[in-house]
Amino acid sequence: MFDRIAPFYDAMNRLMTAGLDRRWRRITVGEIVRPGDRVLDACCGTGDLALAALARGADVVGLDFSERMLDRARAKSREVEWTCGDMLALPFGDETFDAVTVGFGVRNVDDLEAGLRELRRVLRPGGRIGILEITTPRGALAPFYRLWFDRIVPLLGRVLPGGSAYTYLPASVRRFPGPEALAALLESAGFSTVRFRRFAGGIVALHVGEAGR
Numbered sequence: 695m696f697d698r699i700a701p702f703y704d705a706m707n708r709l710m711t712a713g714l715d716r717r718w719r720r721i722t723v724g725e726i727v728r729p730g731d732r733v734l735d736a737c738c739g740t741g742d743l744a745l746a747a748l749a750r751g752a753d754v755v756g757l758d759f760s761e762r763m764l765d766r767a768r769a770k771s772r773e774v775e776w777t778c779g780d781m782l783a784l785p786f787g788d789e790t791f792d793a794v795t796v797g798f799g800v801r802n803v804d805d806l807e808a809g810l811r812e813l814r815r816v817l818r819p820g821g822r823i824g825i826l827e828i829t830t831p832r833g834a835l836a837p838f839y840r841l842w843f844d845r846i847v848p849l850l851g852r853v854l855p856g857g858s859a860y861t862y863l864p865a866s867v868r869r870f871p872g873p874e875a876l877a878a879l880l881e882s883a884g885f886s887t888v889r890f891r892r893f894a895g896g897i898v899a900l901h902v903g904e905a906g907r
């Protein structure tokens with residue numbers, strides 16, 4: 695499915711977030727990446743979050759299991775080490791990285807808890823994690839959000855080239871844990887000082903934490 699989305703992925707991102715995804719990526723790396731860090735961007739897709747980490751002076755590995763997504767990433771930069779692999783079985787030793795980022799990726803992973811434990815394994819003690827993910831807002835925005843996800847996104851899926859693959863999106867967001875539950879899962883996976891903030895009225899959340907020492 696991700697191979698099929700790859701040619702349209704960046705354009706769909708800009709369209710569906712009105713360009714705000716760039717800002718969320720900058721904030722994510724601003725919170726957890728420091729110059730000189732060795733950083734893993736897991737589920738890197740076409741590479742925009744990895745490139746934001748690179749722009750902060752980090753030494754970056756981008757990992758994804760979709761070769762077509764990685765082709766797009768490779769076309770953007772040769773400075774990132776783009777690697778084909780599964781987030782559930784990372785091809786790296788324990789405590790390899792200073793920071794790990796995942797942008798709109800953990801929602802798609804088959805076994806979320808195993809994935810979080812795997813991210814923890816490759817982080818050095820005290821290393822930082824940043825997870826940017828779509829979430830379900832509460833309150834005043836909730837009805838607009840349902841309209842967007844349940845009506846507009848499927849419509850875009852029908853009219854845009856390659857958009858049919860986007861019909862997975864509403865269901866994947868609905869079954870993903872809310873921000874409080876994701877924070878608890880991060881703590882169970884061995885992260886401490888976990889906190890989260892919401893963007894765009896609660897449609898997207900950024901969770902950050904530290905690998906326990």
Ligand SMILES: C[S@@+](CC[C@H](N)C(=O)[O-])C[C@H]1O[C@@H](n2cnc3c(N)ncnc32)[C@H](O)[C@@H]1O
Nearest residue numbers: 696737738739758759760763780781797798802
């Ligand atoms: C919605 S895209 C996000 C891409 C990028 N991180 C971003 O911020 O735009 C999700 C990506 O996760 C990848 N992915 C999903 N499950 C994976 C897994 N178990 N291992 C590696 N990559 C995975 C998909 O191939 C896809 O490129």
